[in-house]
Structures are given as structure tokens and as C-alpha cells.
Amino acid sequence: MLENARGRKSSREKILDAAAELVSEIGAGRLTLDAVAERAGLSKGGLLYNFPSKEALLQAMIRRMIDQVTESREALRPQLKPGPNLEARLATTTLLNMCCDGKMQEIATGLMVATAENPRLLDPVREVISETLQRIKSDSDDDAALLGWLAVEGLSNLEMHNLSPFSDQDRERIVQAINRLLTKGIAS
Amino acid sequence: MLENARGRKSSREKILDAAAELVSEIGAGRLTLDAVAERAGLSKGGLLYNFPSKEALLQAMIRRMIDQVTESREALRPQLKPGPNLEARLATTTLLNMCCDGKMQEIATGLMVATAENPRLLDPVREVISETLQRIKSDSDDDAALLGWLAVEGLSNLEMHNLSPFSDQDRERIVQAINRLLTKGIAS
DNA sequence: GCAACTAAACCGTCCGGTCGGTATATAAAT
DNA sequence: ATTTATATACCGACCGGACGGTTTAGTTGC
Numbered sequence: 054m055l056e057n058a059r060g061r062k063s064s065r066e067k068i069l070d071a072a073a074e075l076v077s078e079i080g081a082g083r084l085t086l087d088a089v090a091e092r093a094g095l096s097k098g099g100l101l102y103n104f105p106s107k108e109a110l111l112q113a114m115i116r117r118m119i120d121q122v123t124e125s126r127e128a129l130r131p132q133l134k135p136g137p138n139l140e141a142r143l144a145t146t147t148l149l150n151m152c153c154d155g156k157m158q159e160i161a162t163g164l165m166v167a168t169a170e171n172p173r174l175l176d177p178v179r180e181v182i183s184e185t186l187q188r189i190k191s192d193s194d195d196d197a198a199l200l201g202w203l204a205v206e207g208l209s210n211l212e213m214h215n216l217s218p219f220s221d222q223d224r225e226r227i228v229q230a231i232n233r234l235l236t237k238g239i240a241s
Numbered sequence: 242m243l244e245n246a247r248g249r250k251s252s253r254e255k256i257l258d259a260a261a262e263l264v265s266e267i268g269a270g271r272l273t274l275d276a277v278a279e280r281a282g283l284s285k286g287g288l289l290y291n292f293p294s295k296e297a298l299l300q301a302m303i304r305r306m307i308d309q310v311t312e313s314r315e316a317l318r319p320q321l322k323p324g325p326n327l328e329a330r331l332a333t334t335t336l337l338n339m340c341c342d343g344k345m346q347e348i349a350t351g352l353m354v355a356t357a358e359n360p361r362l363l364d365p366v367r368e369v370i371s372e373t374l375q376r377i378k379s380d381s382d383d384d385a386a387l388l389g390w391l392a393v394e395g396l397s398n399l400e401m402h403n404l405s406p407f408s409d410q411d412r413e414r415i416v417q418a419i420n421r422l423l424t425k426g427i428a429s
Numbered sequence: 430g431c432a433a434c435t436a437a438a439c440c441g442t443c444c445g446g447t448c449g450g451t452a453t454a455t456a457a458a459t
Numbered sequence: 460a461t462t463t464a465t466a467t468a469c470c471g472a473c474c475g476g477a478c479g480g481t482t483t484a485g486t487t488g489c
Contacts, residue, residue: 064468082270082357085444097446099469107445156325166373168402169270169357175402177399180398181405196418203415204388206395214356214363230384233427239418240425252433273478284435285480291433295479 065103068093069117072110081165086110111166111174118160119181125151138235140188142197145205145235148226152212159212197238201231253291256281257305260298264350269357274298299354299362306351307369309344310335326423328376329386333393333423337416340400349401385426389419 062070071092076084086107092098104110122194125178126147133142151157206226209218219227250258259281264272274295278288292298314335321330339345355362377386396415399405407415 080357080360082359086446087444095468096470098448098471101446102467102469105446164402165356168353169268171270172268172403175404179404179406182404186406196414199415200388200392200418201424203392203395206392206398207391207393208395210398212392214352215360216363216367216370218367218374226384227387228429230388234388234422237428239422240428274480275478284437286436286482287434289480293480 064093064095065100065113067095067101068103068110069114072114076166077161081169084166087104108171108174111170115164115167115174115177117165117179120205122151122160136236138189138193138198138201139187140192141202142232142235144185144189145201145231148205148209152209157209157212162211195238197234200239201235204231204234251282252281252287253301255283256288256291256298260302261350262362264354269350269353272354279314296359296362299351299358302351303355303362303365306348307331307365308349310339310369313339313344324424326377326386326389328373328380329390330420332373332422333389333419334376336393336397340397345397347402378426383426385422388427389423392419 068089071094072084072089075088075092079088086097086100089110089125093100100110104113125144129143129150131149133139133146153158164175164178167178185202189202193199204227208217208219208224211219216223256277260272260277262311263276263280267276274288275285277298278285281288281404288298291304292301314331317331317335317338321334339348352366354362372415375389392415396405396407396412399407405412
């Protein structure tokens with residue numbers, strides 16, 4: 054559904070791409086409709102034709118970002134071997150993979166805009182997180198799964214805001230440690 | 242230094258308090274000088290007398306928030322018994338305690354404003370985080386310390402944005418699990 | 430007499446949103 | 460076949476309000 058019949062990206066997609074790019078370049082508080090329109094290659098009128106208000110645009114950004122995470126997770130599912138903490142491993146691996154693509158940037162920017170403009174825009178995110186917690190709880194035996202998930206949340210949050218102090222080696226070690234935690238648990 | 246000679250809060254403090262309150266009420270993107278002045282109980286002129294620009298106000302918010310975290314940590318230091326992962330235990334406990342006070346809100350709001358208005362405002366935060374990592378590394382034997390710290394980062398980030406899906410019992414269990422992780426490590 | 434304001438008008442810019450108009454395509458009416 | 464109508468997708472000038480910041484003239488308390 055990302056492309057219309059002619060194989061060209063729809064205006065909606067171009068606009069969402071442009072908005073995500075812009076936020077990561079100039080910051081969430083400086084996102085303007087004019088800038089988005091220019092970047093997307095259409096007029097402000099055209100932009101507002103596709104999204105009747107700035108709020109509608111932001112909602113769409115959040116929605117797309119959520120859908121992408123869900124898609125990635127489900128695409129990953131068949132590649133992981135079943136076992137304990139499967140849902141936690143899925144959730145963490147998905148997030149960690151997205152940090153490496155540019156996609157994480159988009160998640161970050163969406164969240165930043167939402168936080169800046171209108172905290173209510175985060176409602177759908179709240180829902181997804183709550184659902185993820187349920188999934189993780191549903192097939193985890195101890196608290197290691199929760200800790201691993203939280204650690205990934207922490208790491209990705211740092212990376213979102215360009216606050217991560219970790220070198221590549223650091224990060225690699227951390228990822229492995231999280232995997233160990235999810236498969237072996239906390240020492241007793 | 243929070244109060245002036247007469248025991249009354251200085252205008253600067255009142256202004257910073259007002260700004261933090263406002264952000265958590267109306268969102269980072271809607272913070273205006275007029276609103277801050279009104280909430281702080283002085284005129285716009287008075288506000289701009291204390292902070293010559295909005296940017297200066299935001300910088301001061303970030304600075305105060307960093308100082309509060311550092312102070313809290315050092316106040317906690319004599320109360321923890323020495324041992325492995327002391328720095329990690331300090332860092333995590335400090336953050337977790339602040340989540341319970343209202344103080345966490347202030348940290349959150351500061352970060353939100355900074356992210357929204359001007360990513361450069363996060364520079365001092367980046368520095369503090371980097372320094373914290375060094376501290377944690379300096380006295381930890383394995384990766385458990387890093388994981389515990391990251392988990393707390395994740396938890397507090399969720400709580401900052403009111404995204405935490407955890408009940409009080411959940412949270413309690415998680416805190417205990419983090420402590421176990423920091424004292425006993427990952428199973429081998 | 431200086432620091433720390435108050436009060437209120439004002440300026441310039443930015444920005445979300447409106448609105449009249451346009452181009453193209455497809456369909457309906459004659 | 461030609462006109463007329465309708466829908467879609469878009470353009471871009473413009474409006475009005477918000478907001479950061481300035482200025483000015485005065486006030487209060489040490």
C-alpha cells in the first residue's frame with residue numbers, strides 16, 4: 054500500500070517521509086507545514102488537502118511508526134527459534150535492529166513531535182507498550198525478560214536522542230549481555 | 242542556595258519552578274514566556290530581567306536538573322554500603338528515587354523542552370551521561386551493571402512520558418530484580 | 430542611588446489554517 | 460460528438476493570532 058497504481062509514491066507517503074526527515078534535521082519544535090510541504094515537493098495547500106490539520110499529520114506519523122514496529126516484529130517471528138522469553142526476544146531484537154536502520158530516527162522524531170505538541174498523541178503508543186508488556190509477561194518465567202526489555206528501551210531511548218555514550222564495541226557487548234540475560238536469567 | 246537571605250525563594254527559582262510546572266501541564270511545545278511569567282508571579286519584564294532570553298531560561302532548566310541529580314546521588318553515597326557495582330547502584334537508586342518524588346517530572350520536562358526547541362541544549366546532558374557511564378564502568382566487574390543502569394533508564398524514560406504500563410507491584414518487582422541483577426549478576 | 434523589578438504598549442516574524450482558483454480526468458446529458 | 464457537470468488533487472496568496480523580544484516610564488526596598 055506504499056505505492057499507488059502507477060508505482061509512484063503517494064503524496065501521503067512523500068509527506069510523511071518529509072516530515073520525519075525534517076524533524077530529525079531541525080528538531081520537533083520547528084516542524085512547520087510550510088517546511089514539510091516544500092520538502093515533500095508540493096504546496097501547503099496540497100499538504101493540507103492530504104492532512105486537514107497539523108495534528109492529523111502528526112497522528113499519521115505516529116500511526117505509521119507503530120505499524121512499522123509491529124510489521125518488523127512479525128517479520129522477525131519466524132526467524133527466531135521458539136523457547137523461553139520468545140516475546141521478549143522478539144521485542145528487544147526488533148527495537149535493536151531498528152536502531153541500526155534509519156528507521157529508529159523516525160520513531161524518535163515521531164515521539165518527539167508528539168511529546169512537544171500534544172501529549173495526547175502518545176495515546177496509541179501507550180497502548181502498544183502496554184500490549185507488548187502483556188506479551189512479554191505471557192511467556193516469561195522470571196523477571197529477566199522484563200529487565201532485558203527495559204534495558205533495550207533505555208538503550209534505544211538514549212540512541213533516539215543522540216545521548217548514547219556507547220562505542221560500537223560497548224554496544225555489541227551490551228546486546229550480547231541482554232541476550233544472555235534473556236536466555237540464562239539472573240544469577241540466584 | 243535555593244533561597245535568598247530572607248528565606249524566600251529567589252525569583253530565579255520561582256521562574257524555574259513555574260517553567261517546569263507549565264511544561265508538564267501544557268507540553269513542551271507550548272511553553273511561552275508570558276505563561277511562565279504569569280505562573281511565576283512576576284511580569285514579563287521581570288522574567289526577561291532574570292533570563293535574558295528563552296534559550297537562557299531553557300539552559301538554566303537543564304542545568305538545574307543536572308545539578309539536582311548529581312546532588313541526590315552524592316547525598317545517597319554515604320548511605321550505601323561499599324561493594325561491587327557501587328556506582329551503578331548509586332546511579333540507578335538515584336534515578337528510581339527521583340521517579341517517586343515529583344522531581345522526575347522536572348527532569349522529564351527539561352529534556353522534552355530541550356529536545357523540542359533545540360537539540361543542542363542536550364549537550365550538557367550528554368556529558369553527564371557519558372561521565373556516569375565512566376563511573377559505572379570503573380567499578381563494575383561484568384555487564385550486569387550496565388544492564389541494570391540501562392533498565393533503569395528505560396523505566397524512567399517510560400515514566401517520564403507517562404508511558405509506563407507497570408502497576409505498583411510490577412514496578413516493585415522490577416526494582417528488586419534490578420537490585421538482584423546488580424548484586425548477583427547474570428547467570429552463567 | 431542602584432538593583433530588582435512592574436505595567437503595558439508595541440514590533441516583527443512565524444505559522445497554522447482558509448479560500449478562491451486551476452488542471453485533469455471521468456462521467457452524464459444533449 | 461460536443462457540451463456540461465462533478466470529483467480529485469493541488470496551488471499559493473492571504474489572514475489573524477501567537478510569541479519572542481524591546482522599549483519606556485515608573486516603583487519599591489535596601
